[in-house]
Amino acid sequence: MKKFTCVQDIGDLKSALAEAFEIKKDRFKYVELGRNKTLMMIFFNSSLRTRLSTQKAAINLGMNVMVLDINQGAWKLETERGVIMDGDKPEHLLEAIPVMGCYCDIIGVRSFARFEDREFDYQETILNQFIQYSGRPVFSMEAATRHPLQSFADLITIEEYKKTARPKVVMTWAPHPRPLPQAVPNSFAEWMNATDYDFVITHPKGYELAPQFVGNAKVEYDQMKAFEGADFIYAKNWAAYAGDNYGQILSKDREWTVSDRQMAVTNNAFFMHCLPVRRNMIVTDDVIESPQSIVISEAANREISATVVLKRLIEGL
Numbered sequence: 001m002k003k004f005t006c007v008q009d010i011g012d013l014k015s016a017l018a019e020a021f022e023i024k025k026d027r028f029k030y031v032e033l034g035r036n037k038t039l040m041m042i043f044f045n046s047s048l049r050t051r052l053s054t055q056k057a058a059i060n061l062g063m064n065v066m067v068l069d070i071n072q073g074a075w076k077l078e079t080e081r082g083v084i085m086d087g088d089k090p091e092h093l094l095e096a097i098p099v100m101g102c103y104c105d106i107i108g109v110r111s112f113a114r115f116e117d118r119e120f121d122y123q124e125t126i127l128n129q130f131i132q133y134s135g136r137p138v139f140s141m142e143a144a145t146r147h148p149l150q151s152f153a154d155l156i157t158i159e160e161y162k163k164t165a166r167p168k169v170v171m172t173w174a175p176h177p178r179p180l181p182q183a184v185p186n187s188f189a190e191w192m193n194a195t196d197y198d199f200v201i202t203h204p205k206g207y208e209l210a211p212q213f214v215g216n217a218k219v220e221y222d223q224m225k226a227f228e229g230a231d232f233i234y235a236k237n238w239a240a241y242a243g244d245n246y247g248q249i250l251s252k253d254r255e256w257t258v259s260d261r262q263m264a265v266t267n268n269a270f271f272m273h274c275l276p277v278r279r280n281m282i283v284t285d286d287v288i289e290s291p292q293s294i295v296i297s298e299a300a301n302r303e304i305s306a307t308v309v310l311k312r313l314i315e316g317l
């Protein structure tokens with residue numbers, strides 16, 4: 001594997017899942033594979049789970065690890081080409097990227113959507129510059145339009161907990177005080193559409209995701225109807241994508257906050273969220289603390305998804 005930015009890069013999902021469950025049984029099985037190989041993790045945005053689980057995955061494989069928070073300690077970077085650099089940014093990404101590539105074997109990048117220009121975001125301008133100019137294999141630690149390490153961990157978790165071969169999985173929008181990226185819901189939808197699950201997306205009108213991610217999923221504007229008989233509830237906020245509303249908050253309606261009311265019409269569904277989660281905005285305390293909440297197992301599986309991805313990238317060196 002030469003990059004990991006989307007579901008297609010992992011190849012056959014059954015093989016990827018088999019590798020994940022093999023590593024889960026013995027996560028140090030390949031500890032010699034990464035000897036004298038260096039992982040560089042670049043963060044343009046904050047992180048807890050991705051930072052820690054990916055570093056742990058590198059340790060599982062015997063790798064050296066370097067972490068750089070671009071906006072804390074490094075030079076502020078200009079990312080637009082053709083700009084006259086007489087402002088507050090002393091360095092251009094187009095120099096910084098190949099320089100960073102000199103010091104490592106594999107690069108992970110976190111660079112969220114900026115919501116200033118939908119085309120800039122949806123062309124994955126920043127991530128693709130790392131792929132094009134670093135001279136190293138690159139993987140996404142959540143970019144503008146996807147979060148594949150999270151989605152792979154989500155799939156591992158559903159496979160571990162499902163009680164039927166084809167569970168009903170419902171991704172629901174929920175309110176949030178800030179406009180959050182579409183990367184997590186886009187990516188979850190992309191991976192769910194790659195399985196044979198019964199996948200439903202529910203959100204208020206105006207929050208339609210980009211069609212290439214919605215795919216063949218059923219979209220239901222009535223949340224209660226969507227929740228009926230569900231086996232898994234995957235809650236997430238995202239800002240509007242469509243038209244002139246790109247990056248906007250259209251609703252903070254707390255009727256969409258996942259509570260016992262909605263969970264009561266499910267098939268005793270498991271509750272999932274990628275975290276961090278705003279309690280009593282996205283989900284009530286009772287639901288996220290219930291025996292059906294598997295958010296911690298889901299977060300623990302981030303170490304497994306990252307170990308499989310790093311293993312395949314090292315094997316591809």
Ligand SMILES: CCC[C@H](NC(C)=O)C(=O)O
Nearest residue numbers: 180181183184274275276
């Ligand atoms: C894994 C989630 C990261 C980010 N969350 C926030 C709070 O910015 C998001 O919603 O994409």
Ligand SMILES: NC(=O)OP(=O)(O)O
Nearest residue numbers: 047048049050274275
């Ligand atoms: N779910 C996830 O990626 O969490 P962080 O943003 O804390 O890394």
